[in-house]
Amino acid sequence: MKPAPFTYRRPTSLTEALDLLAQEPEAKVLAGGQSLVPLLSMRLSSVPVLIDINGLPDLARVTVDDSGVRFGALVRHSDLLAHEGAAAAQPLLAAALRHVAHPTIRNRGTTVGSIVHADASGEMPMILRLADGTLTVASSRGRREIAARDLFVGPLETSLAADEIAVEAFVPALPAGSGVAFDEVARRHGDYALCGVGAVVALDGAGSVEHVRAGYVSVSETPAVVDLTECFPDGEMTARTLAAAGEMAVGQLDPESDIHGTADYRAQLARALTARVLKAAQDDARARAAQKVSS
Numbered sequence: 664m665k666p667a668p669f670t671y672r673r674p675t676s677l678t679e680a681l682d683l684l685a686q687e688p689e690a691k692v693l694a695g696g697q698s699l700v701p702l703l704s705m706r707l708s709s710v711p712v713l714i715d716i717n718g719l720p721d722l723a724r725v726t727v728d729d730s731g732v733r734f735g736a737l738v739r740h741s742d743l744l745a746h747e748g749a750a751a752a753q754p755l756l757a758a759a760l761r762h763v764a765h766p767t768i769r770n771r772g773t774t775v776g777s778i779v780h781a782d783a784s785g786e787m788p789m790i791l792r793l794a795d796g797t798l799t800v801a802s803s804r805g806r807r808e809i810a811a812r813d814l815f816v817g818p819l820e821t822s823l824a825a826d827e828i829a830v831e832a833f834v835p836a837l838p839a840g841s842g843v844a845f846d847e848v849a850r851r852h853g854d855y856a857l858c859g860v861g862a863v864v865a866l867d868g869a870g871s872v873e874h875v876r877a878g879y880v881s882v883s884e885t886p887a888v889v890d891l892t893e894c895f896p897d898g899e900m901t902a903r904t905l906a907a908a909g910e911m912a913v914g915q916l917d918p919e920s921d922i923h924g925t926a927d928y929r930a931q932l933a934r935a936l937t938a939r940v941l942k943a944a945q946d947d948a949r950a951r952a953a954q955k956v957s958s
């Protein structure tokens with residue numbers, strides 16, 4: 664199928680893009696087009712005006728410093744995945760980006776576009792929540808920062824106003840003493856996950872579990888993050904405490920059935936992946952601590 668007719672605009676400055684959006688609040692921003700174009704082509708969505716931001720190269724930068732990783736709205740998934748500084752500062756990014764779609768889609772799709780698209784089956788909205796990141800948005804009225812916890816307000820729905828363009832996202836660096844892991848189950852590598860889990864585990868100076876958070880893909884309506892610290896009262900990850908963490912997580916999720924899997928199967932995946940990913944994040948934290956001691 665072909666999209667319904669629309670007017671195509673390709674501004675050459677952010678100011679021009681924001682003015683266009685202010686004049687036409689029903690317009691949509693086109694970044695990588697890997698979600699929007701299929702929706703338009705299948706006529707699941709239609710727009711009067713498309714504002715293509717690909718003529719704004721200032722939005723294609725990745726910058727890394729001690730505080731974390733900042734990436735612009737035109738940074739493709741593949742560029743962020745290949746960025747060694749970004750992977751070193753916040754390893755959750757590369758760990759999850761590897762699972763985002765297939766290489767051709769990663770070469771075109773943007774990570775900020777994926778965040779704004781706010782699909783709870785997408786890896787990167789959840790990673791922004793799990794890492795306590797922020798999104799910077801601009802309009803002709805000015806700029807503001809939105810914390811990830813305030814960004815995702817419903818299925819495929821964010822707190823951006825109609826005249827706002829997301830210009831960059833910020834993901835804080837991994838705190839010292841912490842480790843991360845991400846894993847998912849999909850029908851084929853690169854397909855949307857039936858269930859995906861990311862985790863950040865913080866250890867204290869003696870190696871005891873201090874803080875545990877896990878984020879979930881494809882088992883809730885909005886990107887879900889659960890604090891599981893209370894499941895490890897003695898600071899130890901055992902088969903029993905890991906199973907308790909899986910149970911607590913599932914209690915806060917709301918998996919649904921579809922043609923790819925039942926709600927029960929997704930819940931079972933969430934339980935199993937929680938235990939696996941938390942353990943891997945603990946191992947990662949230990950390995951990082953050992954590296955620090957020996958260097």
Ligand SMILES: Cc1cc2nc3c(=O)[nH]c(=O)nc-3n(C[C@H](O)[C@H](O)[C@H](O)COP(=O)(O)OP(=O)(O)OC[C@H]3O[C@@H](n4cnc5c(N)ncnc54)[C@H](O)[C@@H]3O)c2cc1C
Nearest residue numbers: 692694695696697698699736764772773776777785786829
């Ligand atoms: C076959 C296939 C498989 C896929 N598998 C996965 C997967 O496994 N995991 C996954 O996470 N994703 C997957 N995707 C989606 C992919 O990651 C998309 O690239 C991403 O979701 C959207 O990024 P985009 O730059 O293409 O955005 P677009 O398609 O251009 O835009 C998506 C939406 O966000 C809005 N938008 C985009 N950028 C901005 C901005 N800067 N400011 C304001 N609004 C903006 C658009 O108006 C639109 O509503 C898949 C896509 C396809 C086609």
